[in-house]
Amino acid sequence: MDLFADIERENVERSRPLAERMRPRQLDEVIGQETVLGEGKLLRRMLLAGRLGSIILYGPPGTGKTTLARVIAQHSQSRFAELNAAGCGVKEVRAALDEARDHLRSGGERTLLFVDEIHHFNRSQQDILLPDVEKGTVTLIGATTLNPFFALNAPLVSRSQLFMLEPLDIEQIEQVLKRAIADKARGFGKLDLTVTDDAVHFLAVMCDGDARRALTALEIAVNSFPESKPIHVDKSVAEDSIQRKAIVHDPSGDEHYDLASALIKSMRGSDPDAAIYWLARMLEAGEDPRFIARRLIIFASEDIGQADPTSLLVAEAVGRAVDVIGLPECQLNLSQGVLHLATAPKSNSTTTAIAAARKDVREGRTVAVPKHLRDAHYAGAKEIGHGEGYQYPHNDPRGFVEQEYLSVSVRYYEPTEHGREKEVAERMERLRGEGESTQP
Incomplete structure (x- = not known):
């Protein structure tokens, strides 16, 4: 009877997806996430001290949020209950909380309630959780792929420790795959199986840090062979076992703004290769090319300005091309624009000049327009002194006349030594010097 029960359990275990079978069961089995679970890190300290409070696990798919929740429940010897927020309502939440209270009253363990998504x-629904979280009836572990500061209620976030999980790197994914290949109890260790190193590496690269996706692809590759024959998984088999990776992108979420920020900062840092990569990421993710073009036009003035005035013309031309041509061809225009801006000399003097001037306008005393600069084209203007004493610069052979244009002494525009602006700085110093020499 026990033999049949063992066989049945083994069959049930084998029917579960490989990604579930290979989930770590102890803290030390978890691969990656050293920033969260490494020696001396807060979460490990909380677990070792037996002082686990409610936590929010934030990270992209496949980084082990569910796995980590189960490992924490195992380590803390808690009752584990799981809800998926995408498929349950208030009724299911209340039922889970009622069960947790009843279990605790009857002398059972405290419930670790894992709420995925x-x-x-x-x-x-989030507010329903708060009383039991505050009382300690349940230890809440919430998992989300969205920024919790935007996606969750502030009271819930404030009552939880937030831990950010990073995608696993290629070496860590390879370690996960090799563990599954060798494991005789939960993986494929009992099979006559060989998996080439380049196949493992290919799956580790293509899964984009998602261990579950890598394990699923490995399982597809292995199960596509007849059981009676030796199994040999090479790179070509691996390529046929995993779909082309989908680029995660939310046009209104973190990824949208993070990619735009990376593009801008790479161009500002004069790294054309990084800038082109982030442009490609945005295009592959389905970003609106008009959004990218608008950012280029802003960047041309904000970060280049007078160091290379043609950059604004190039960026504006890219914007027009995007409107006229559209994708896919306008990717060439965007690429040209990004490369031009990334390699152009940089200056933020345009930005700092207008920022300083507007600050003075807002916070300082309003400066009156000097009479000789006031409009003198309407009837009666000259009778009240408008335009009187104004000197027309074009009447001077130099095209420059030293006269008062602002009744306070201030310097907003400070040309840099970069690109064309170096020439501008030299010319302005020369004109200012000439003006000072003509003063009595």
Whole structure:
């Protein structure tokens, strides 16, 4: 009877997806996430001290949020209950909380309530959790792929420790795959199986840091062979076992702004290769090319300005080309624009000049327009002194006349030594010197 029960358990275990079977069961089995679980890190300290409070796990798919929740429940010897916020409502939440209270009253363990995709809960559903979280009836672990400061209620976030999980790197994914290949109890260790190193590396690269996706692809590759024959998984088999990776992109979320920020900062740092990569990421993710073009036009004045005035013309031309041509061809225009801006000399003097001037306008005393600069084209203007004493610069052979244009002494525009602006700085110093020499 026990033999049949063992066989049945083994069959049930084998029917589960490989990604589930290979989930770590102890803290030391977790691969990656050293920033969260490494020696001396807060979460490990909380677990070792037995002082686990409610936490929010934030990170992209496949980084082990569910796995980590189960490992924490195992380590803390808690009762584990799981909800998926995308498929349950208030009724299911209340039922889970009632069960947790009843279990605790009857002398059982405290419940660790894991809520996957917690950002799908609306405000009222999140609020239902608060009383039991505060009382300690349940230890809440919420998992989300969205920024919790935007996606979750502030009271819930304030009562939880936030831990950010990073995608696993290529070496860590390879370690996960090799563990599954060798494991005789949960993986493929009992099979007559060989997997080439380049196949493992290919899956580790293509899964984009998602361990679950890599394990699923490995399982597809292995199960596509007849059981009675030796299994040999090479790179060509691996290529046929994993879909082309989908670029994660939310046009209104973190990824949208993070990619735009990376593009801007790479161009500002004069790194054309990084800038082109981030442009490609945005295009592959389906970013609106008009958004990218607008950012280029802003960048041309904000970060280049007078160091290379043609940059604004190039960026504006890219914007027009995007409107006229559209994708896919306008990717060439965007690429040209990004390369031009990334390699152009940089100056933020345009930005600092207008910022300083507007600050003075807002906070300082309003400066009156000097009479000789006032409009003198309407009837009666000259009778009240408008335009009187104004000197027309073009009447001077130099095209420059030293006269008062602002009744206070201030310097907003400070040309840099970069690109064309170096020539501008030299010319302005020369003109100012000439003006000073003509003063009595």
